[in-house]
Amino acid sequence: MSFDLYLAGLQYFANPMMFVTSFFGVLVGIIFGSLPGLTSTMTIAVFIPFTFGLSPVVSFAFLLGLYTGAVYGGSISAILINIPGTPSSIATSFDGYPLCQQGRAGEAIGISTVSSGLGGFFSVIVLSIAAPLIASIALKFSAEEYVGIALIGLSVIAIISPGSTVKGLIGGVLGLILGTVGLDPISSYPRMVFGKAELLDGIDSIPVMIGVYGIAEMFNQIAKDEHRTVIAQKLEKILPSMKDVRRLIPSIFRSSLIGTMIGAIPAAGGSIASLVAYGQEKKFGRNRDKLGTGVIDGVAAPEAANNASTGGALIPMMTLGVPGDPMTAVLMGGLIIQGLRPGPILFQQQMPFVSSIFISLLLSVVFMVIIGLSGARIFSRLITVKKSILIPAVFIFCLVGSYAINNSLFDVFVLIIAGTIGFLLKQIHFSVAPIILGMILGPLFETNLRRSLMLSEGSWSTFVTRPISLLFLITVVLILAGPSLLKLVKKPKVQCEDEETDDVRI
Amino acid sequence: MKRIMVIAIALTLSLSFGLYAEGSQDDASYPSKDVKVIIPWSVGGMTDVLTRPITSWMEDYLGVNFIVENKPGGGGVVGSLLIENSKNDGYIIGTTSMSTISAKYISPVYPDIKKVELISQVITIPATVTVNADSPWQTLEEYIDYCKANPGKVKNSNSGNGASAHIYAEIFAAEAGIELNHIPYAGYAEGVTALLGGHVDSTNIPLPDVAQHVESGQLRLLAIASAERHPDYPDVPTLRELGYDVVLGNYSGFVAPAGTDPEKIRILDEAIGKCMEDPAIRTFLLEAGYQPLYSNHEEFAGVVKAAEEQLEYLVNDLGVEFVDD
Numbered sequence: 001m002s003f004d005l006y007l008a009g010l011q012y013f014a015n016p017m018m019f020v021t022s023f024f025g026v027l028v029g030i031i032f033g034s035l036p037g038l039t040s041t042m043t044i045a046v047f048i049p050f051t052f053g054l055s056p057v058v059s060f061a062f063l064l065g066l067y068t069g070a071v072y073g074g075s076i077s078a079i080l081i082n083i084p085g086t087p088s089s090i091a092t093s094f095d096g097y098p099l100c101q102q103g104r105a106g107e108a109i110g111i112s113t114v115s116s117g118l119g120g121f122f123s124v125i126v127l128s129i130a131a132p133l134i135a136s137i138a139l140k141f142s143a144e145e146y147v148g149i150a151l152i153g154l155s156v157i158a159i160i161s162p163g164s165t166v167k168g169l170i171g172g173v174l175g176l177i178l179g180t181v182g183l184d185p186i187s188s189y190p191r192m193v194f195g196k197a198e199l200l201d202g203i204d205s206i207p208v209m210i211g212v213y214g215i216a217e218m219f220n221q222i223a224k225d226e227h228r229t230v231i232a233q234k235l236e237k238i239l240p241s242m243k244d245v246r247r248l249i250p251s252i253f254r255s256s257l258i259g260t261m262i263g264a265i266p267a268a269g270g271s272i273a274s275l276v277a278y279g280q281e282k283k284f285g286r287n288r289d290k291l292g293t294g295v296i297d298g299v300a301a302p303e304a305a306n307n308a309s310t311g312g313a314l315i316p317m318m319t320l321g322v323p324g325d326p327m328t329a330v331l332m333g334g335l336i337i338q339g340l341r342p343g344p345i346l347f348q349q350q351m352p353f354v355s356s357i358f359i360s361l362l363l364s365v366v367f368m369v370i371i372g373l374s375g376a377r378i379f380s381r382l383i384t385v386k387k388s389i390l391i392p393a394v395f396i397f398c399l400v401g402s403y404a405i406n407n408s409l410f411d412v413f414v415l416i417i418a419g420t421i422g423f424l425l426k427q428i429h430f431s432v433a434p435i436i437l438g439m440i441l442g443p444l445f446e447t448n449l450r451r452s453l454m455l456s457e458g459s460w461s462t463f464v465t466r467p468i469s470l471l472f473l474i475t476v477v478l479i480l481a482g483p484s485l486l487k488l489v490k491k492p493k494v495q496c497e498d499e500e501t502d503d504v505r506i
Numbered sequence: 507m508k509r510i511m512v513i514a515i516a517l518t519l520s521l522s523f524g525l526y527a528e529g530s531q532d533d534a535s536y537p538s539k540d541v542k543v544i545i546p547w548s549v550g551g552m553t554d555v556l557t558r559p560i561t562s563w564m565e566d567y568l569g570v571n572f573i574v575e576n577k578p579g580g581g582g583v584v585g586s587l588l589i590e591n592s593k594n595d596g597y598i599i600g601t602t603s604m605s606t607i608s609a610k611y612i613s614p615v616y617p618d619i620k621k622v623e624l625i626s627q628v629i630t631i632p633a634t635v636t637v638n639a640d641s642p643w644q645t646l647e648e649y650i651d652y653c654k655a656n657p658g659k660v661k662n663s664n665s666g667n668g669a670s671a672h673i674y675a676e677i678f679a680a681e682a683g684i685e686l687n688h689i690p691y692a693g694y695a696e697g698v699t700a701l702l703g704g705h706v707d708s709t710n711i712p713l714p715d716v717a718q719h720v721e722s723g724q725l726r727l728l729a730i731a732s733a734e735r736h737p738d739y740p741d742v743p744t745l746r747e748l749g750y751d752v753v754l755g756n757y758s759g760f761v762a763p764a765g766t767d768p769e770k771i772r773i774l775d776e777a778i779g780k781c782m783e784d785p786a787i788r789t790f791l792l793e794a795g796y797q798p799l800y801s802n803h804e805e806f807a808g809v810v811k812a813a814e815e816q817l818e819y820l821v822n823d824l825g826v827e828f829v830d831d
Contacts (some may be wrong), residue, residue: 045548045549049549049558049574052558053561059827139699139702139703140703141703142700142703142705144703165677183580183581183612183613185666185692186614186667186688187667187692188666188667188690190612190614193614193615195614195615196615197579197580197583197587197613197615198579198580198582198583198584199580200579200581200584200613200615201580201581201584203581249647266696266699316699320699320702321695321698321715321718321719322695322696322698322699323695329548330549332549333548333549333551333554333555336555336794337554337555337558337559339790339793339794339796340719341793341795343718343722344718344719344720344721344722344724345718345721345789346718348722378780406548406576406577406578406579407575407576407577408577408579409541430525447692451689451690451691453703454687454689455661455689455706457687
């Protein structure tokens with residue numbers, strides 16, 4: 001790859017419009033992403049029609065700003081009110097919200113911003129240096145490997161679910177069942193459709209997520225009369241200390257790597273990336289025993305991963321013309337409308353434009369860090385907004401947000417039902433994260449398991465004869481059996497009290 | 507006081523509604539107010555991308571706004587049903603494609619093409635026979651010979667059981683007398699990716715989604731299923747030339763709810779026809795990978811009928827079952 005192709009894109013730095021639209025993109029993205037109920041996919045879909053009149057470079061700077069901003073912004077509401085703004089910040093709430101309850105919301109937002117920035121920066125670098133290489137590796141992933149990834153995701157549910165493991169697994173199974181609704185992905189047979197056209201595609205996990213987090217949490221606050229208490233926030237410390245950052249660098253690096261790789265695999269995406277990153281932190285992190293009780297490590301890992309996945313998801317989109325997740329699918333439409341068809345030809349022939357994408361992404365990471373750090377104080381003050389105003393506002397955002405994804409009233413009903421069930425589950429100390437993860441991972445697992453067997457003409461050995469698939473399966477075994485294997489080797493020192501904990505934070 | 511307020515509000519509402527209704531009856535010059543365009547597919551999808559430039563051209567030409575509304579879901583079923591059940595005053599129109607008529611073979615709820623008036627067709631998307639560039643097959647004959655020697659061994663990716671690319675593959679296989687191992691994927695892009703990665707051997711996914719991989723040298727086009735050769739690929743033969751008398755492909759066009767005034771249909775059809783003559787629109791569609799093809803509402807009816815017959819033939823004569831339970 002010749003270097004002057006990259007230099008050709010540098011001329012765009014002289015285009016002030018690009019800076020302006022990128023800045024506004026990030027700002028709008030953060031605001032929308034941080035509003036509970038308004039997800040990143042919805043944000044991009046809503047704003048794409050506004051870019052039709054703009055030039056491709058300028059409009060894409062705006063859209064990438066939105067993308068980066070919204071993925072980051074989702075962490076703010078996860079930390080402040082325990083409602084992840086987007087699916088990829090579910091894992092952020094595990095430690096982010098406890099931090100907020102300790103009065104350390106500012107610190108949590110600070111570390112989330114820094115690690116998001118580092119994760120985003122990491123993925124831009126990887127994207128600009130190695131995109132074609134990574135794309136060719138991702139191409140080698142067939143159905144068997146997707147089965148492996150889905151299994152890793154499912155086994156991570158068992159590790160990360162806070163509180164009772166059994167309840168976590170029950171939630172996971174519930175999610176898997178919900179994930180079977182709709183036309184069967186292989187034979188198109190309608191399952192649990194009840195004659196509803198809206199159910200043919202299955203139950204969208206986004207309104208369910210908004211419901212079990214947003215609506216249920218608001219019901220919870222009303223029921224518990226928590227709306228009178230406000231936790232005093234210490235706002236002196238926003239910027240994490242150099243000591244903390246230095247300590248977290250290895251884990252941020254690991255998470256960024258996980259985020260970029262998982263993001264680059266089409267159909268995986270940020271929600272799985274942040275989850276796996278949190279899971280590995282809980283296994284290997286230095287503070288693994290305290291994870292879930294409110295430590296900054298638990299915010300840094302998923303945030304680095306979900307922002308690293310943004311660059312990762314752009315890899316298959318730009319090099320192959322295959323979107324990595326729903327957000328990049330919408331972004332790709334935005335590019336095609338501009339008369340540019342992402343894919344190998346764009347990558348080979350429109351290198352200046354491609355390098356303008358790298359620059360836009362880099363700009364949005366920079367703007368994200370600037371806006372995030374300077375706004376952290378304002379954001380964490382939001383929590384002191386009177387609950388009598390906050391709760392109805394969250395309800396409205398949830399309603400609007402779930403309607404706007406598909407312009408569908410049906411999704412609003414899904415939201416309300418999910419919210420009610422989510423509230424009831426909270427009363428019996430059930431964590432809802434596994435339900436959402438089951439819904440996302442279930443179809444991925446089922447479709448690819450069946451597809452693998454079609455490809456191999458029914459032979460199960462295909463899962464162990466393919467090296468990457470075998471590697472994933474070994475990882476799954478280690479994740480699930482690892483602790484007991486370790487116990488066999490070492491004598492247990494402390495009794496596991498996992499089942500006793502009554503701590504439901506999500 | 508409260509009661510007066512209620513009456514006042516009720517009056518205002520009914521008045522404004524009355525005015526609105528009156529406005530819509532006064533159609534001396536259609537269109538006189540904004541037209542809503544329902545796209546049954548998502549923002550940034552194939553139909554969305556080709557529809558928006560056309561509707562924005564029509565805004566300038568007809569002097570009213572064309573407001574695009576995406577109603578995705580169920581592979582186009584949700585939005586298509588919505589179009590059918592909309593008011594037929596000419597101010598709500600929508601888009602259609604082959605999946606609107608093929609839905610009835612897989613879905614328990616499906617739209618009926620007879621419940622809409624066809625306005626015009628705007629593009630055609632020819633199916634292909636595409637293989638990986640690393641594969642040994644240089645011509646369609648070699649490919650078919652291999653398939654005949656190894657029945658059911660050649661893996662062919664499609665866009666879902668009963669979806670368009672599966673329909674093309676079944677008809678092509680029947681015409682060529684071969685047996686394929688059909689592997690369903692979630693959509694065109696995923697099916698093409700599987701071919702790029704070498705996980706399947708061939709595909710019948712239409713040209714726009716394979717074109718750039720053919721240009722970049724990763725995939726090889728063995729044949730195109732259109733009536734005539736494609737201007738961009740003059741060396742690639744059509745299936746018809748090779749002795750398989752099938753033309754396979756998708757289309758996209760505009761429709762209005764059944765019972766819409768024929769005069770209004772004519773006005774819209776004429777405007778779309780003018781739009782399709784605009785070189786800027788043609789260039790845009792070609793560069794985005796589509797093949798612009800304008801047919802007026804009568805010709806479009808023929809296109810849809812031919813597609814329906816093809817599906818009937820597939821299901822009744824070839825006995826293909828999309829759902830095996």
